[in-house]
Amino acid sequence: MKLFLGLAFSCALLWAAPDTGLDDLTINQVQVIGSHNSYKQAIAPALFRLIMAKDSVHAPAIEYSHVPLSEQLDLGLRNLEIDVYADEKGGKYAHPKGLNWAKPQDPYDTGGVMNQPGFKVFHIQDIDFRSSQLTFSGCLRELKAWSDKHPNHYPIYITMNAKDEAFKLSPENLPEKFTSAVFDRLDKEILDYLGRENLITPDDVRGDYPTLEKAVLAGHWPTMRAARGKFMFVLDEHGEKRQAYIAGHPSLKGRVFFADAPVGTPEAAFLIMNDAKKDSALIRSLVQKGYMIRTRADADTKEARANDRSSFEAACASGAQVITTDYYYKSTFFPSDYKISFENGTYIRRDTVFPDKLVTYVDPFIGAAGLGHIFIGPSCPFGMVKPGPDNSMHSNSGYSVDPRMPVYGFSQTHVSGTGGGAKYGNITIMPFGGDFDSVHQTSLRDQETAALGYYGVRLTKWNIKTELTASRRVAFYRFVFGQKGRKGIKIDPGEYLGETPDPDGRENQQFVGCETQWVSPTEIRGYSRIRGGWNNGAAYTVYFSAVFNRPAAQRATFRDGKLQPGLQQFDAGDKNGAIAFFDGGDTILVKFGISYISALKARENIDEETPRWSFEEILHQTQDKWEALLSKIAIDGTSDQKVMFYTGLYHTMLQPVDRTGENPLWQSPLPYYDDFYAIWDTFRSSNPLITLITPSREIDIVNALLNIYHRAGYMPDARSGNDNGRTQGGSNAEVLIADAYVKGLQGIDYEEGFRAMLKDANVPPGGNEEKEGRGGLTDYNTLGYVSNRFVRSGNRTVEYAYDDYCIAEVARGLGHTDAYERFLHQSDNWQNLWRPYTDHGSTGFILPRDPSGRWVDSIGCDVLNPRAPSIAYTPLTRDYPNCVCWWCGFMYEGSSWEYSLYAPHDVASLIRKTGGAEAFQQRLDTFFGNHYFNVTNEPSFLTPVLYHWIGRPDLSSKLVRDIIHRSYGTSMAGLPGNDDSGAMSSWLDFHMMGLYPNAGQSYYLITSPFFASTVVHLEDGKTFRIVANHLSDKNIYIQSARLNGVPFGQSWIEHADIVKGGVLELEMGEAPAGWGGGAPPSKS
Structure with a gap:
């Protein structure tokens, strides 16, 4: 069904979503690059020369520097490393000895912050003491200010060393030890400055799991989306300091930091493993199990001086989620081209250890x-x-x-x-x-x-x-x-x-x-x-x-x-x-x-x-x-093509709604589904796509329809809120039963289905014709058409005719010969409204007749409508807006130009009545060239591939590609009309695969696929592949085909051939080559 507003108001340009490329991944499935000793500033040249003279072996290891923390974050780094020293009274590190060892040097701590109590930040006591932020509180203020300016940033990891080892050049100034109480102060300072709501803590990850490690092994890390705007702290310490932090906090309950705890302990979650070359296989194994790991791309300036990226490459391949470097910029201290980033200069990406998620x-x-x-x-x-x-x-x-x-x-x-x-x-x-x-x-x-x-x-x-x-x-x-x-x-x-x-x-x-x-x-x-x-x-x-x-x-x-x-x-x-x-x-x-x-x-x-x-x-x-479900079909396409295709699959499986166990009307062990909204929309491509992907689900859906028939009297053409209605045209649940039957779906009582079909075909719904059954049925069964005394008589007639063909198929299979012959004959009833009327060069259209058989040139519209109690009717007439509603005219949501091409069971007769193949091609060319085709609605879903029946699948393929390129996309307006419970989306997906079903029949038409490879993983474990060799933007025409290695010249394939498993291999070329010249199945 459609809602046409004339002009659709859209404010998409006023709305902008943030980058969400990684949002659905958990944080352990993303790899980031960060800096090592991120606060560190260069040692004064005079002092470095002195250090170098004293120890030329080790001094080069500290010859590096970083830009301020906020600039690193601006660049895209998402890990910072900070070393802290406890200084409870203040002044302990206010006067580094190195200031007096060499001159000249720039002023140090001009603000006097080193004299204040609190945690201090620097690398090595007395020799490498210059920092972009001298205090931990200064670091936190800078981080909070940056985060407030960029509130939707991806998570930032802060790895920290708690330094308290004695420095041999300053034995008289021993650092304060990190005890549990000192760590309490460190936690409190983080909470005070950043706020609990802006942190990812062990409590968040552990959730209801008994230990942090069990949560991690269960994959209970937050998503990148949930982690936006947040910080995560990791304590890079072992031995006594790690135990002091854990003491009294089993599984790190109530703590801010994750600790580098050994695998197998309750606190194990985030591990520090700095040698990716040596431990690459172990790191990869631990990452796959669910742990997060920090490793290094370089250390002590060695890799940078040698232009050696092998450690970085090993780190990337290992899957370690955090990789640190001193060289997101090239060194300014020595000549080197060494500089670290991922592809295209980025510092964050999907972790390649984890497979691509289709979601x-x-x-x-x-x-x-x-x-x-x-x-x-x-x-x-x-x-x-x-x-x-x-x-x-x-x-x-x-x-x-x-x-x-x-x-x-x-x-x-x-x-x-x-x-x-x-x-x-x-x-x-x-x-x-x-x-x-x-x-x-x-x-x-x-x-x-x-x-x-x-x-x-x-x-x-x-x-x-x-x-x-x-x-x-x-x-x-x-x-x-x-x-x-x-x-x-x-x-x-x-x-x-x-x-x-x-x-x-x-x-x-x-x-x-x-x-x-x-x-x-x-x-x-x-x-x-x-x-x-x-x-x-x-x-x-x-x-x-x-x-x-x-x-x-x-x-x-x-x-x-x-x-x-x-x-x-x-x-x-x-x-x-x-x-x-x-x-x-x-x-x-x-x-x-x-x-x-x-x-x-x-x-x-x-x-x-x-x-x-x-x-x-x-x-x-x-x-x-x-x-x-999405992984049932694997495609080899561009990123945009995958977005269009998998979003289409998603839309297709939102409805109908599985309410099994939630039926308030009757109790039954059978499945119960609601919100068939409406089968008139979905029978053509949505249900066939569900049948292909998950036939067990389609079996449940069909059984639910039969259960509704058994309890409520009729199968619905639409149903919502536990009540049938509305019926827009045919009784299209019959198509679903026939589609399931001819495709061999098991577990359905087809005799019950046949009885449900007969109820629709034989018993008028009385005053409930908009709710269920067939309106105008007495006319249809006596005159062979629905006359103009009933609304929607045009599309009702052509749809009932196809529904009758579907009944005939099931009747034949079940051995009901009389019913088969009756309904096969009635499937020609669409021809009873075929008037030899010429319009725009084509002759023959479905047009109104009165009960006496006379053609009528106008139809009653709505006597309550003073604008038009009746309207003239031609093949191009669209009832709305002339009529007050879509329900009141001759055709529902379409013109006679559209519906006169609807005989899906007997296209051969349609071609003959049009005047033969050449006249039919001209008619189709006019239909599409004059824009009579309505891409926004279902009645014309099959029409673009009708060229197949005149031996021109190349024209079908070219037309389908043009429609998709023109009408579909990845924007918020990327669907051409109401999606109608996945109808628009499933039409797209079938054609992108290079198949299109003729619903209710056992075959699919073959068109030019959008993907070089499509693999359908069938529910029984078999696979069916479609391979398009040499496919390109120009090579869109099928030159030849092979099915399981055997030349295949027909432009359609049976469902049975697909579900056996196998390969359909297509050779593609730039121009039509005459492949597929035979006509697909037709009643006559």
Whole structure:
């Protein structure tokens, strides 16, 4: 279905997302370059000459210098190393002896900070004492100021040495020892200057795991996204000092630093291994297990003097996540070309030890602008809960890219890519700062990011960082409050999308009731009951349980926008909700479970799916589920092509929604799916793509349709909110059953399916023709067409004809001969509306007829519409906007030029009726050349490849590539129309692979692929490969083909040949070569 607005308002240019190339990786999957002794300034030349004269062997090791810390960070370095000396009283290191050993020297410590108490920063007592920041507090201030200016930076690692060894030239000035108490002061200073919320600590990584090491081995590092704006400290010490730091803090509980603890101990997480050449294999093994490791590219200036990059190359290959160097710039002290960086001068990259994750190629923002209507929040494959931001009450997805539209909440249920009226948007949660002043809390937003399984945004009004992830039935929120003071969270079951005061508002939702109850200081339960929406469905109820990670300091409820006494608000037909207030702590976590059965079931869903308070764990589990599906198809393409392709796969598997175990209408062991929105959109390419990737899922979907038929009386053409509706044209669930049958899907009761098909074909739905079944069925079964006394009679006739062909296929396979012959004959009924009408050089169009068989030149539109109670009808007439709605005309969302090319089972007859192959090619050329083709909608999905039936697959391939290059992309407006539950996206993905299904039939048309190699990993373990030799931007035409080494001359391939496994090898060239001249299957 589509929603045409004439002009689609998009503010994509006003919105800018930060670089997110590494966001979905955990921090241990990213490799960074940083500096060693990052504070160090050059020794005064006169003093260095003296040192060199005394010890020419060791002195060269300290002949280097660094720019200030902030400049290193500006350059892109993401590790700094700082040496600290304890100086509790101050003045201990204020007068280095080296100042008096040689002259001249620049002034030292002109501000007198070395006389103040606190930790000092320098390299070697008395000889190498110059630092860009002389005190640790100065370092922290500089780091905090830089971070505040760059709040979205990737994490910065600070490795530190706690120095207390005696210096032989100064035996009388022994450094202070680092005891547990001294380390306590060091931790406190970091917390005071940087803030706990800006740190990644062992507590964060350990989470609910019994030890830090177990968490690390389970991969419980935060994502790069979650680590943005944060620092992570690592203590590079062993022996007594390390033990002093750990003492009293098992598994580093309550500590700031990670410690270089041995593997096998509870504290093991971040290891220091400085010789990558010697330990490369061991480092690689430890990295693969989950540990983080710091190593060095160079030491003591030796590699730089020798221009030897071998240690750096070994460090890179080892996978050590932090590599330090003294040479991000070339040396200014001696001639050398030695300079360290990754490719293209960068200092951060994906760690090559870890395989490429396909989830990183999914961009949920593609299709969020324009008419795509994509849901941008997190979801599991076919997930029931779909939490996301709502800033557009009447948007189908709840979201607008316009940054001027404030967020009013984050609701738990959404659909994706749909047109028509809005549905769901149930039960919002909204954080806010300060006291409760209004139910309608809203905020503008920035720092908005989205990735597969994740959404994050900053609510600017209160500086609240809001993050979302989700399991199948539970949304998981993390709110980080950036302002001090009272923290509030509102839960509002009275919010929903498409609200209207009109109780009969067509396609809008209406409020029925809600209830809210505090059941403990950490849990709120309730429900939201809404009716209507696009399918005009009956009332549905979404129950919820919201659980906080700590008790609310104050609990409240509200009704009609006002705070109320008591902890429960009953359903009295008006809106109510709850408020939680919290003191202390900047971070609040919320698990938000939903159910269609009960609030208790919602809580059980939380306990089952999210037993621990780990945001990252749920995110990783969701991404792993997606990774398993995305990896079913491996492609060899450019980065942009991968983004388009894998985002398309992602869109395809957002709907329908798996509500197995959550059916409030009847109990059944069979799978239950909802939100078929709508099969009219998805049968053509979405369902066939699911069949190819995960046939077991498609079996569940078909069984769910049969279960609905068994209980509700009809299979739906669309269904949402546990209620059938709407039917836009044909009874297209029949195509899904036929598609499953001819492709050999097992585990489906096809006799039951045949009975469901017969119900559609034989029994009129009465007054429910927009809800289910076939409208105008009496006309169709007696006249052989749907007459003009019924709306949408044109597309209904051609779609019923194809549905009948699908029934015939199943009937033949099951041995129902009479039914086979009847429905095969009825599949010609589209020809009964074929009028020899000539338009723009082509003759023959599907046009209206009255019940007596007379052609009519105008159609009734809407008698209540004073503009046009009837309209003249020609092949180019588009009912809307002449008619008030798409439902009221002759063709649904299309013209006769489009629908007159729809006979997917009998293209050969279509060609003959058009006047033969030459006339048919001319007709197609006119159709596309005059822009009658509508790329934004489904009726013309098959039309670009109709050239196959006249032996010209080269023309199909060229046309498909032109359409994709012109209409698809990686921007927020990268889909040409409503995605319609993955329909637009699956059309793209099939054609990028070089295949396109004729849904309901057993073959795929072969077109020019976009990838040199495509590997389909079939569910039974076999693989099918498509290889395009010599493919390029010019070489887009198939010259010849081989299937499993045997010459293959036909332009289509059977599903059975694919699922056997094998290789389809295509030779590509710059010009058509006559390959594929035979016509694909056709009824006649």
